[in-house]
Amino acid sequence: MNAMTGTWVKVGTLQDIPKQGSRCINAGEMTIAVFRTMDDQVFALEDKCPHKHGPLSQGIVHDGCVTCPLHNWVISLATGEAQGADEGATISIPTRLDGDEVLLDASGLR
């Protein structure tokens, strides 16, 4: 397992995540969803829709957003904020790509 050294922590490679898909990371109490867009950008959000806590990792990824599988709220991957008429935000976790390595900023996690 990845012991935490410093703030950035490696969680896997780009190829581990399907294009326009997501994978989960268990982080103690929290589950983090890591998303990969069509153009290979990577984002991470807490795996919890601000609406009824649906697992965002199970949603459809499109144009910088994910649609929650439970009630179709659309959440911005970059900010975690609900789009359109809905209001609310989920925790967004900074990510970085180092070559093919996917790194998360773990400083906010506990």
Next chain:
Amino acid sequence: MKQKLVVVGNGMAPGRMLEDLFERDAEAYEVTIFNAEPRVNYNRLMLSPVLSGEKTYEDIITHDDDWYAANGVILHKSSRISAIDREAKTVTSENGITASYDKLVIATGSDPIMIPFPGHDLDGVITYRDLDDVETMLEASRTKKRAVVIGGGLLGLEAAASLKMQGMEVTVIHLANTLMEKQLDESAGHLLADAFKDRGVEVLTQANTGKILGDGKIVTGVELEDGTQIKTDIVCMAVGIRPNIGLAQQTELAVNRGVLVGDDMRTNDPDIFALGECVEHNGQCYGLVAPLYEMASVIADQLLDGDAVYGGSVTATKLKVTGVDLYSAGDFADDEDREEIVLRDAMSGVYKRLVLKDNRIIGAVLYGETSDGPWFFDLLKKQTDISEMRETLIFGQAYQGGEPLDPMAAVAALPDDAEICGCNGVCKSKITGAIASKGLTTLDDVRAHTKASSSCGTCTGLVEQLMVLSLGDAYNPNAVTPMCGCTDLGHSDVRRLIKAKDLKTIPAVQQTLEWKTGTGCAKCRPALNYYLICDWPDEYSDDYQSRFINERVHANIQKDGTYSIIPRMWGGQTSSTELRAIADAVDKYNIPTVKVTGGQRIDMLGIKKEDLPAVWADLGKAGFVSGHAYAKGLRTVKTCVGNDWCRFGTQDSTGLGVRLEKFMWGSWTPAKVKLAVSGCPRNCAEATCKDVGVICVDSGFELHFAGAAGLDIKGTEILGHVKTEDEALEHIVAVVQMYREQGHYLERIYKWAKRIGYDEVRRQIMDDAEMRKAYFDRFVFSQKFAQVDPWDERVSGKDKHEFSPMATLRLEAAE
């Protein structure tokens, strides 16, 4: 200070009067209403749809509690007025409320006539007048089997049709030679009787009720004067109404059959008006809504010191029985100075008769095709000389002027005062005026502001045409709804262009059809993925990222993020081995809930996502495959035990169900598809509310389609009858393939079939053998690529990433 207006009665007429009044001057009166019924104002015209189950009480409320509050109206419910003191100008209710008035409106309506036959006071003898009656009848229809309706007039027939729809055996007893003899001539009366007989309602004309039979307490039957006895559980008496004049009489107002009013709608006390069905004006009492609304608007004007007068009404009648089109207006008795023009088309069940006097229409009866009713009615009311168009008159408005006009021109040609909505008495200029002055753009707006098309809804087409005339391109009732915000194209266009332009990937569709977003959205991507898989089964590779989670992981996501799974049980049959495997899996994986589904299968709920492949592996060993309970695809085939076991079974319904399911499983469809096969017309498998259903009969198989029992409830349409099981399979597969190729994503079969027309489906599937075969073959071809068990694939390692986390972070306690 505001004047006080008290209204006695809260039916449709006073409701309309208050609307008119408030629209013109909301501040003139302080209004108090006393209502004997314990409710707000509802649309009495729509009681029959409530009785038949097509609408609910909530659907027919015209003014809810908020409306009274918003308009500052005090409404006393369940408060019957027992006394009016004309000296003191007060009214007092049975429950002790007294209110004073400056102006009083008596709108006590009418009572249903209860003929005092011996036995009329038995339990189960009901009249048909208000919501309480409807509720009594609905309750009876749930627990009892047979109903007799006395009276074959408008209300009686609506009651009979509604009770029949609720599943009762219904007999109509009518005194006259033909049904609705006051509104219809004999020919139309016979056609109407035939239509009712076709629905399974027994109609007895020239039948004179002698007495109502009972066991001393509850009704058991009806005996006619000729001695014929008819068994029944309830008797609905619908023989007419009588103006309710008791209160007026007791107050010493002038009454005859109804409360007498002048052209200003005042009784002989100038501060007291009478309104609605309790009124007698110029020797006439009215029971239809349009005249009542005319009276309402006169009173509203008089209350504001206007000088409007009521000149009596000519009435037109429409029967509100789903599937029976009937329109009648005016006078059509035979007489020497009258001529008539008749059009009969027995094949299509059309009958039209116009009665003319001095080249003017005085009566019209339309049966089967009634769209010209309002036009004839307009000619009748205006006493237009029709000699110029006499030869083509009967064909209707569209045929005047030598050649068929387009229907828009016909509507454009209607005079401003032509009545569009008969229920609410709304004329053309009121609608076009409201559209222009209030900037209305939707049908709902027009309904809200003018009331047109808001009651029985039969004039909706005309109202929409007026909207097109007024708004031009800004209103298009047939406007294509775009698939989603990514494109302006509708589903049908996209499907057509995918084929026409040979588009075989989602990016190719988005590129060629100029999608406005880069990668589409969660609405269009699943749709496109389905269209491509359907159209290019051998070439397209399924894009799992464009599927909803359930279809991506082949299980159903639950609200807590766990999953449920349902293995296939072919035709709803299972075995001890299968049940044991399920029991073992439930124990081994601590599955919290096991539930029998409505589709004759077993659902296991609350499984953690990581456990899914292992559960499937265990189930797979017992022979289970995925039941696709998550799929826009073939779900279940429900069956009864058929002639294997059942003493009534006519065919091997279970066998056919299993065969259908084995043939069709794995296929993707626009929305879910559920089938059922019943072994006899008792229909234990409930096949007549399924997407496709089969009723086995002695002579073969009756095929049904386009049923629904979800958001909407709808019985199936008949597709046709076939003799052999092989034929049944071919026809069913063909109709499903037709739907697969034409349906919009998420559109169930019943909506698709309604959109393209039931007859068109029958034509292609039943009448065109070549076309049917081609559909069948395309389905078979596509199944080659579809019938792979997705659970087995995942047990073997496919999409492994879906079922395990990418990483687990060990977090050290923050200090």
